Amino acid sequence: MRKGKIKIDENRCKGCKLCIPECKVDEIRMSTKSNKYGYNIVEFRAANRCNACTLCAIVCPEAAIEVFELLEDDK
Amino acid sequence: MNGNGTVFIKGNHAIVEAALDAGCRFYAGYPITPQNEIPEYMSKRMPEEKGVFIQAESELISINMVFGAATTGARAMTTSSSPGMSLMQEGISYMAGAELPGVLVNVMRGGPGLGNISPSQSDYYQAVKPGHGDFHMITLAPSNLQEMYDYTFDAFDLADKYRNPVMILTDGLLGQMMESMDMKHDRKPLYPDAKKEWALTGAVGRKGQRIVSLLMDPGVLEAHNIKLGKKWKTMIENERKYELFNVNEETQYLIVAFGSMARISKGAMKLMKDLKIGLFRPITVWPYPYEELKKAAAGVKKVFVFEMNQGQMLDDVKIGLEGSKPVEFFGRAGGGVPMPEELCDFINKNK
Amino acid sequence: MKEKVLYKRPVALSEKPFSYCPGCTHSTIHKLIAEIVDELGIREKTIGVAPVGCAVFAYDFWNFDVTEAAHGRAPVVATAIKRIMPEKVVFSYQGDGDLASIGMAEIIHTANRGENLTVIFINNTNYGMTGGQMAPTTLAKQVTTTSPLGRDVKTSGYPIRMSELLLPLQGVKYIERVKATDAISIIRTKKAIKKAFMNQITHVGFSFIEVLSNCPTNWKKDPVESNKWVDETMAEFFQIGKIKDIQ
Numbered sequence: 001m002r003k004g005k006i007k008i009d010e011n012r013c014k015g016c017k018l019c020i021p022e023c024k025v026d027e028i029r030m031s032t033k034s035n036k037y038g039y040n041i042v043e044f045r046a047a048n049r050c051n052a053c054t055l056c057a058i059v060c061p062e063a064a065i066e067v068f069e070l071l072e073d074d075k
Numbered sequence: 076m077n078g079n080g081t082v083f084i085k086g087n088h089a090i091v092e093a094a095l096d097a098g099c100r101f102y103a104g105y106p107i108t109p110q111n112e113i114p115e116y117m118s119k120r121m122p123e124e125k126g127v128f129i130q131a132e133s134e135l136i137s138i139n140m141v142f143g144a145a146t147t148g149a150r151a152m153t154t155s156s157s158p159g160m161s162l163m164q165e166g167i168s169y170m171a172g173a174e175l176p177g178v179l180v181n182v183m184r185g186g187p188g189l190g191n192i193s194p195s196q197s198d199y200y201q202a203v204k205p206g207h208g209d210f211h212m213i214t215l216a217p218s219n220l221q222e223m224y225d226y227t228f229d230a231f232d233l234a235d236k237y238r239n240p241v242m243i244l245t246d247g248l249l250g251q252m253m254e255s256m257d258m259k260h261d262r263k264p265l266y267p268d269a270k271k272e273w274a275l276t277g278a279v280g281r282k283g284q285r286i287v288s289l290l291m292d293p294g295v296l297e298a299h300n301i302k303l304g305k306k307w308k309t310m311i312e313n314e315r316k317y318e319l320f321n322v323n324e325e326t327q328y329l330i331v332a333f334g335s336m337a338r339i340s341k342g343a344m345k346l347m348k349d350l351k352i353g354l355f356r357p358i359t360v361w362p363y364p365y366e367e368l369k370k371a372a373a374g375v376k377k378v379f380v381f382e383m384n385q386g387q388m389l390d391d392v393k394i395g396l397e398g399s400k401p402v403e404f405f406g407r408a409g410g411g412v413p414m415p416e417e418l419c420d421f422i423n424k425n426k
Numbered sequence: 427m428k429e430k431v432l433y434k435r436p437v438a439l440s441e442k443p444f445s446y447c448p449g450c451t452h453s454t455i456h457k458l459i460a461e462i463v464d465e466l467g468i469r470e471k472t473i474g475v476a477p478v479g480c481a482v483f484a485y486d487f488w489n490f491d492v493t494e495a496a497h498g499r500a501p502v503v504a505t506a507i508k509r510i511m512p513e514k515v516v517f518s519y520q521g522d523g524d525l526a527s528i529g530m531a532e533i534i535h536t537a538n539r540g541e542n543l544t545v546i547f548i549n550n551t552n553y554g555m556t557g558g559q560m561a562p563t564t565l566a567k568q569v570t571t572t573s574p575l576g577r578d579v580k581t582s583g584y585p586i587r588m589s590e591l592l593l594p595l596q597g598v599k600y601i602e603r604v605k606a607t608d609a610i611s612i613i614r615t616k617k618a619i620k621k622a623f624m625n626q627i628t629h630v631g632f633s634f635i636e637v638l639s640n641c642p643t644n645w646k647k648d649p650v651e652s653n654k655w656v657d658e659t660m661a662e663f664f665q666i667g668k669i670k671d672i673q
Contacts, residue, residue, distance in 0.1 A: 022609050062453055
């Protein structure tokens with residue numbers, strides 16, 4: 001299984017929640033935080049389930065999500 | 076056409092030749108009498124000069140195409156007659172707001188409404204007080220075909236100089252008539268290869284730039300208007316143009332007339348050689364040569380204002396004279412064109 | 427562990443955060459256009475024409491040359507730019523009030539002239555920026571601020587299907603109606619917009635992409651519900667799919 005992670009640009013997120021149903025492994029949820037514009041924003045749960053599918057980033061209107069695939073170090 | 080020399084040409088064709096000589100490479104226009112010879116002749120001549128000719132589907136489309144062409148830095152023009160010019164007011168204001176150069180020609184006809192297709196000066200107000208918003212536009216009013224040609228060329232230079240639309244205000248009489256004039260194909264535009272840093276030519280090696288007239292942030296639009304205001308002031312200081320004809324210390328009566336009416340006035344003056352009559356002819360009707368008018372009228376008994384409307388430039392004459400002289404107005408309306416004798420009669424009765 | 431970037435913010439977007447409401451389709455389509463401009467390597471030769479409406483500010487968000495146009499006039503502004511600089515990639519971006527109402531003459535004639543440019547049409551069934559008034563695309567019985575009892579087709583007519591209206595014009599080469607309500611539909615939309623840009627680059631001709639879009643604020647729905655309304659109600663009247671494709 002591919003491993004991944006996402007990085008959410010907190011000051012771009014507007015808390016529209018479109019990314020939440022898009023994540024099939026339940027890695028994104030609303031946080032209790034607000035950004036500098038006052039938007040209640042989402043957060044990455046980092047529960048080791050992200051597979052870097054990029055669907056959340058594709059659906060994010062704000063281009064606020066970056067997606068990374070985590071690669072095993074060369075032995 | 077090649078080379079210089081005297082040609083016998085139609086007014087509307089002279090405009091086309093002047094525009095092409097000035098480097099105009101984009102034209103959009105819509106049919107309306109009495110300016111149809113411009114798009115017709117342009118549709119043949121523009122491709123010969125490797126420029127773009129588009130027959131637009133309305134005057135709204137014409138002026139907005141000129142807006143688009145101007146964003147690229149190209150010299151662009153549209154032409155129309157009175158009702159079409161009304162439709163163009165939207166785009167003229169947007170061009171002034173976005174600081175885009177462009178040349179507009181209004182070959183005036185009778186109005187209001189659909190009016191008729193006879194020569195008229197019914198759009199003086201629309202030309203000197205154009206569009207919505209707080210802006211101005213240099214407006215040149217030729218009175219013969221040499222000027223039609225020369226001022227159309229000038230208009231392109233002025234448009235680039237100030238990044239603002241410039242209008243040629245003429246009428247069906249000058250547009251339709253033929254006259255001999257000198258072509259000056261060798262004349263060089265003042266800003267031929269001026270690098271228009273603001274133009275949209277693709278963001279090569281730089282960030283994207285924009286051309287806008289919407290300025291929503293608090294205070295920004297006011298600052299923009301104040302900047303434009305300085306531009307209007309510079310135009311007023313530097314671009315006033317006028318002709319004095321037979322004005323001297325002995326002049327007793329001063330006629331003020333522009334465009335075709337100035338021609339007819341000169342005809343009347345020839346018939347009244349016993350009276351000491353001079354003519355003051357504003358060539359730029361905006362900026363209006365107020366001070367020069369007052370000076371020219373200083374020694375006269377009376378000022379006669381003649382127009383092919385019911386008294387539009389009359390306002391500017393009164394502003395210029397500041398109440399210093401009595402003013403008599405004679406006008407023909409709705410496409411009526413006076414004979415010189417009518418002007419003579421009016422002067423004789425009211426002198 | 428090493429990290430490989432699989433998705434990042436496109437270069438053709440400026441740093442400025444979108445001014446649109448949370449979940450607005452405008453943001454999504456702006457982003458897609460920027461991604462396509464990056465992928466085609468055309469940032470330095472793309473010229474956009476922004477409309478009047480919410481997306482008038484598009485020029486703040488794209489890092490390529492953009493001009494504003496008066497309401498509805500974007501296609502003819504784009505026409506002049508493209509005719510003068512045929513080597514550039516020129517597109518207009520317009521909403522439904524702009525394109526289907528005040529700009530009807532401009533879009534029809536630009537399409538009919540077969541100008542080699544791209545039009546992106548954002549249809550959200552109302553005038554977003556001015557506060558949600560009825561548009562030509564407003565659905566029958568849909569409530570807006572100027573149809574408080576719902577659009578009455580007897581007095582306001584039926585909603586206009588712009589894509590179908592342009593279909594018979596011979597100058598038009600490609601029309602597709604898409605939506606952007608979930609990742610899959612966004613991927614399809616991106617493909618359609620990219621094809622429309624490619625059509626221009628390869629001189630195929632006039633391409634028109636209609637994007638069924640949301641308007642959460644004026645619809646008084648949250649973004650998720652808004653997209654559901656697009657999927658279930660809007661897309662029933664405005665059928666998704668390729669409408670014309672001539673190569």
